[in-house]
Amino acid sequence: MFSTIHNEQDQLSKQILNAASELYLKYGFKKVTMDDISKTIGKSRTSIYYYYKNREEVFQAVLSSLVQEVAAEIGNAMDEQKTIEEKIRAFCLTKITTSESKKPFFTAVEAGMNAEEKSRHSRVMEVVHQHLMDGEKIILTKALSESSSKKEIRLLTQEEQDTVIFILQSSIRGIKREMILKNSFDDLNTTVDVLTSMTIKWLE
Amino acid sequence: MFSTIHNEQDQLSKQILNAASELYLKYGFKKVTMDDISKTIGKSRTSIYYYYKNREEVFQAVLSSLVQEVAAEIGNAMDEQKTIEEKIRAFCLTKITTSESKKPFFTAVEAGMNAEEKSRHSRVMEVVHQHLMDGEKIILTKALSESSSKKEIRLLTQEEQDTVIFILQSSIRGIKREMILKNSFDDLNTTVDVLTSMTIKWLE
Structure with a gap:
């Protein structure tokens, strides 16, 4: 019975x-009130406040679930592959x-923000990015450890592992930025x- | 005699x-007029207009010389080293x-710019970046070609050379950004x- 209640809560x-x-996505973060959300789902504002103290908390939660979604997509794509190279x-x-597919969302979210709001938003985005x-680091660490237990790649020190993961993450971001430019x-x-x-030649 | 005149012009x-x-650096781009520049160097505005049509052209020229300076610094640092790895x-x-050392300049330059000016400025900066x-590509191409003629690294196809150079450039930029964050x-x-x-393991 408890789990049913829990499920209903998760659902809401x-x-x-x-x-x-x-x-x-339609109106930007700035214009969306708790009232708008309660009207859209047809529940009282009180029931929303039960989960989220204010609109900022709703926004944070939306961003967290987006991060989990992106990390899950990356993890799934990797799980579908066999070798560490793939x-x-x-x-x-x-x-x-x-x-790139999440970009329209972020462009929409920022709609109508003034300079001060944008600067606050960019600090929020830094946390999201971190x-x-x-999340990516956990996924990559798992893939590298599995690969090295299979003797597919050499055994890495903690520092080597952290560094190669950091290089992959930041290089890809740098490459994406240049391609956008x-x-x-x-x-x-x-x-x-x-x-x-x-990367593989270095890992071997 | 012509070369003397030419030198004097270069000097000015x-x-x-x-x-x-x-x-x-002191006042930001927005506040600096042609008049300020002429007063600082103690020459008539006419003599400045002989070289630069307007304040935007002066700004572009300052940025160009900065790019040349950065590229030269990178080139010199590479020339001091012997192996391609170094x-x-x-x-x-x-x-x-x-x-990073040029950053205070760019922060100062943007002082007092409004949103529209910042957006125009960021387009100018994209060109500067390009x-x-x-410039860096020329330097890296030279280093790779020399190294491959010395049989220090393998012979690269044009596409391989362009790609590895692009990866180095964008990775370093990505790494720098993450470290700043x-x-x-x-x-x-x-x-x-x-x-x-x-990179070396891939080039060998």
């Missing part, structure tokens, strides 16, 4: 986040494609292939 | 850029340290060592 909490997400390539490609980095993702596959191959 | 042109640079490491480290990327450059040497080693 998800409903709130989905509704908020869609409203942000897993690293999948990591790079999925990291770029999923983050959470994604942490050049407004062309034509060389994406070639670039990811070479980055993967560089 | 440099004086204008140096004066403008210092004024931007040259790549020098490229990575100098790219981060010189661009020029630096082009984390507000720590403690792992810089370890990170650059691994990135260099990955």
Whole structure:
């Protein structure tokens, strides 16, 4: 019985986040009130306040679930692959494609923000970014450890493992940024292939 | 005689850029007029207009000379090294340290800009960035070609060469950004060592 209540609560909490997400996409974060969310899901404001103290908390929760979604997509894409080489390539490609697919959401969210709000928002985004980095690190650590137990790659020290993961994460972000500036993702596959191959040669 | 005149002109042109640079650093681009520059170097405004049509042109010229300076610093640091491994490491480290050293200039330049001016300025900065990327590419291409003629590394196809150069450039930029976010450059040497080693293993 407790688990039923718990499930219903989870359901409502998800409903709130989905509704908020869609409203942000349409009107931007700035314009969406707790009242808008309660009207959209047809529940009282009190029931929303039971989960989230204020609109900022709803927003944080939407961002957290988005991070989990992106990390899960990356993790799934890697799990579908067998060798560490394929897993690293999948990591790079999925990291770029999923983050690009979330872009319209973030553009919409920022609609109508003034300079001060944007600066506060960019600090929130830094935290979101750090959470994604942490999530990705867990996934990559698991893939590298499994691969080294299978003797597919050499045994890495903690520092080596942390460094190669950090390089992969930041390189891909740097590559994505340059491709956005050049407004062309034509060389994406070639670039990811070479980055993967560089990494594998170093891991072997 | 012609060359003397030419030298004097070069001198004045440099004086204008140096004066403008210092004024931007003190007051930001927005507040610096052609009049300020002429007063600082003690020459008539006409003599400045002989070189630069308007304040935007002075600004562009200051930025161009800055790009040349950064590219030269990177090139010199690489020239001081013998092996391609040392040259790549020098490229990575100098790219981060010189661009960080120019940061106070760019922060100062943007002082007092409103949203519209900032957006125009960021387009100018994209062009500046592209020029630096082009300059670095020339330097790295030279280093790789020399190294492969010495049989230190294998012979690369044009595509391989372009790709590895692009990866180095964007990775270092991505790594720098992450370190700025984390507000720590403690792992810089370890990170650059691994990135260099990955690159060398792929080039061998």
